[in-house]
Amino acid sequence: MAHTNRPTIIRLAVYWIIAAGMTGIISGLAFATGVVEWVYEDLQRPLWLPPVMILTWFWIAKTMVMALALWVVDRFGHGWARRVSIGLLVLLYLASGGWLAGFVILRDVTFGFYAILGSWVLTALALLVIGRAQKFAAALMWPIFAWTTFMLTVSFELMRLNTSMQLVGL
Structure with missing residues (x-):
C-alpha cells in the first residue's frame, strides 16, 4: 500500500469510537445483568481483587490502547x-466477545478462564507479530499483555475458588 493511501487520523477516531462502544456494551452488560454483584458478593474471590471501578477503567484503557496499536x-x-497484525488485533477484540459470552452472560468462571487463556495466547502471538510490523505498536501492546496476564490470574483464582474441579499439581 502506498504511503499516501495509509489511514489518517480520521480512521483512528473511528477505531476509538468503535472501541468505546464495545467497552460501553461490555461494561453496561456487566452492571445491568448483575454480574458485578455476582463476582463481588456471591463468589469466593481473591482478597487482592481490585474494586470493580478500577477493573472497568483498566478494561477501557486496554481497549482504547489496542485501537491505537491497530x-x-x-x-x-x-x-x-x-496484515497479520491487523488480523490478530481484530481477533483480540473477538476474544473479548468470547469472554463476555462465557463470563458475563453465562456466568461460568471456567469458561471465562479459558476465554482469557485464549486471549492471553493470542495477545502473546500478536505482540510478536506486531513487533515485526511496527515497533511502537508493539510497545503499546506490552501493557495490554500485562493486563491480560493479570486478568488470567484473576480468572484462574475465581475458577479455583468457585469450582469443584481438582487441579492436579496446582
Whole structure:
C-alpha cells in the first residue's frame, strides 16, 4: 500500500469510537445483568481483587490502547506482518466477545478462564507479530499483555475458588 493511501487520523477516531462502544456494551452488560454483584458478593474471590471501578477503567484503557496499536500498525506497519497484525488485533477484540459470552452472560468462571487463556495466547502471538510490523505498536501492546496476564490470574483464582474441579499439581 502506498504511503499516501495509509489511514489518517480520521480512521483512528473511528477505531476509538468503535472501541468505546464495545467497552460501553461490555461494561453496561456487566452492571445491568448483575454480574458485578455476582463476582463481588456471591463468589469466593481473591482478597487482592481490585474494586470493580478500577477493573472497568483498566478494561477501557486496554481497549482504547489496542485501537491505537491497530491504527499505528495500519498506518506505519510494513511487510507481511502488517496484515497479520491487523488480523490478530481484530481477533483480540473477538476474544473479548468470547469472554463476555462465557463470563458475563453465562456466568461460568471456567469458561471465562479459558476465554482469557485464549486471549492471553493470542495477545502473546500478536505482540510478536506486531513487533515485526511496527515497533511502537508493539510497545503499546506490552501493557495490554500485562493486563491480560493479570486478568488470567484473576480468572484462574475465581475458577479455583468457585469450582469443584481438582487441579492436579496446582
